[in-house]
Amino acid sequence: MNYQRLNNLGDFPSMDALWARYPEGGREGDYATVGGEDVFWDRYKVRWSTGDEESHGRQLTTVNGDCLVSGDLTVGGTLRYSGLRTAFKGFYDGLAALVAACASPEPGDWAYVTEDGTTYVYRCATAGAWTQGEAVDMSDVTGLTARVDALEQSHRRRIYRYFADDVFTETGLMRADGSVSTSSAYLHTAPLAVEGVERFLLYNKLVSETATTFFPIVVWLGAGGGVVGHVDCTAGEGSYELTPPAGAEAAVFNALRTFVVQTDKTLCHADIVSAKPFARRIYLSPQGSDLNDGLSADSPVLSLRRANTLLAPDGELVMLSGDYLNLPIDLSNYGRLTGAGRVRCISCYRVTAAETAAGYTRVLCATIDKPPTRGTYLWQHDVADAATAILPSEVHPAQEGTTHRLPSTRIYPASSIAEIEASTDVLKWYVSGTTLYFSKAEGTDLATHPVVIPRRTISGTVGGTTAVRNVAFLYAPLLLTGMHGLLENVSVGMVNAAGAIRYDGTTDFLMCRCEAYGCSNDGFNGHGTADSPSDIVLENCWGHDNCDDGESCHEHCTVTSRGGLYEYNGSGCTPASGGRAAYYGTMARKNLPTHAWTGSSREGTGFSAQGAAPSGAETAMLCHACYATANSIGIRTTLATGTHAIGCISTGNGTDYAGNVERV
DSSP, rough: OOOOOEEEEEEEEEEHHHHHHHOOOTTTEEEEEEEEEEEEEETTTTTEEOOOOOEEEEEEEOOOOOOSSSOOOOOOOOOOOOOOOSSEEEESSSSSHHHHSSSOOOTTTTEEETTEEEEEEEEOOSTTTEEEEEEOOGGGHHHHHHHHHHHHTTEEEEEEEEGGGGEEEEEBBBBBSSOBBBOOTTEEEEOEEEETTEEEEEEESSSSSSGGGSEEEEEEEEEGGEEEEEEOOOEEEEEEEEOOOOOOOEEEEEEEHHHHGGGGSEEHHHHHEEESSSEEEEEEOOOOOSSOOOOSSSSOOOOOOOHHHEEEEEEEEEEEEEESOOOOOBBBGGGGGEEEEEEEEEEEEEOOOOOOOOOOOEEEEESSSSOTTTOEEETTOOOOOGGGBBBGOOOOOTTTTSBBSSSSSEEEEEEEEEHHHHHOEEEEOOOOOEEEEEETTTTOOOTTEEEOOOOOBBOOOOOOOEEESSSSEESSSSEOOOOOEEEEEEEEEESSEEEEEEESOOOOOEESSSSEESSEEEEEEEOSSSSSSSEEEEOEEEESSSEEEEEEEEETTEEESSSOOEESEEEEEOOBOOOOOOOOOOOOEOOTTSTTTTOOOOOOOEEEEEOOOOOOOOOOOEEEEEEEEESSEEEEESSSOOOEEEEEEESSSEEEESSSSSEO
């Protein structure tokens, strides 16, 4: 049987080690190296295979009822259980500490207790009572300590981006006594449950020394909402480690509205402890409930925060079909992020109501507290951009049957309100203070098709390995800095950023059937350093309608692209500033400086190698069996050497070849 090599899970010394790392097996396309031999996941037989024979399956023996093992039990693979009670209760300094922690022991329970410098074994022979046993040499329990620590770690994890700006929803600031100020200039959170939280790791920024320095950063609430403690904040930027005190059941965090919009400056991670082992897979749904266990598609949870507290650090989050608004996704939390059905993560500020501006007929206005940055793009959500209708002659497999390149209509920046009124070919916007002026598509309703301001960034706080499948990210760029893994059938677009999909210091990463579009700069964009280079593979990807390049790698970046389509950008594929790219069977067409979104400063090239890195490394480009048509320039280079075109077709461009391109 032939297996696809899509997602390399790594090298393992044995099959037991592979099963230990992935106890639920793999997915189609997963493979790993075990003892120097590649094994592949067979989804039909649910086992690992060498490709020649299925020699790594497992037999299943089911025992209905209790199973008593009177001797030792050796588990060669992974121990899976829905509940586990351990007889060993830990290490304690004095009997009082043991009794306080385990007041009602059961027969068979035991623990180590140190008294006056000597450690004893305490056992429970009669329910509810501890009895001192023999003294022990603590050097003999080093191995046991390691095993106990490992068990504890299966119940402990760090959740990155436990909350961000989305939780600051309440007007005013909470004082240390629990009262709330009435100023609308400030915000605080509703009470957040702290059950299972060991500590919060909060990065906070006060924009100036104001009266807010007299307010706490957090107020701890106990049963009934009474205050049980607080932590004062300080002016300027600072990091806090906040441990819930005894009796705390909830926490209220304070923030300034003026920095809440700076999402990168308001981040909180959390170390949590679970009473039971974390799940390998959790289901999330817009129609779910946080009262569910999240263990199946029939009982999904509703909130991302609840899902994160249930999921193992390298587990799989399955997002069921639907639209998810402003999720603070951190890719470092997931081994796998999988969409089941039509899944869209929508990150934006929405304008759902507006009035006609006085003295105008086409201009609407609305008061907003989060004005957009001048010069960026807004969008009218889910109104397909009529200017991007795909002609019959343009149909390509990478488009996967869509009728318009852009699913929402771009709204261009204007220099005045009058310019909005005068513009009849494209939508435009202008901001004055907190008033947003804009036009919308004729006949549309803002309640169902709001004007949106792109917000947030999707990234991984500490890098790591992840596999993201079948998810569309709207209005938020995807940053893969320091990550490894796979994107499959992932769409990212309509963003104001350096790249819709950004790979900086990203290695061993495959992007298969991915789309990067509608970005204010590049679609796919990457940079690296000598210490953190980038190395990615693109397979049958689609980069389109970006203001600059469809794909552009830069210093210390290596890109291999197989297939794919790059169209309607300022330029198509552009390795620059020391980037190295090889394109095989890739198509670049209609990349021009005359599109409304590109501007006259773009080159309009199909494939172009240009510029040297600061280190002096020269850009290099190989095009093999590539096709360039209807661009300003088909294939070009600005360099003396290092650009090769083998078996390529460049035709119907303003200029088919330019510069010293070696043609074979």
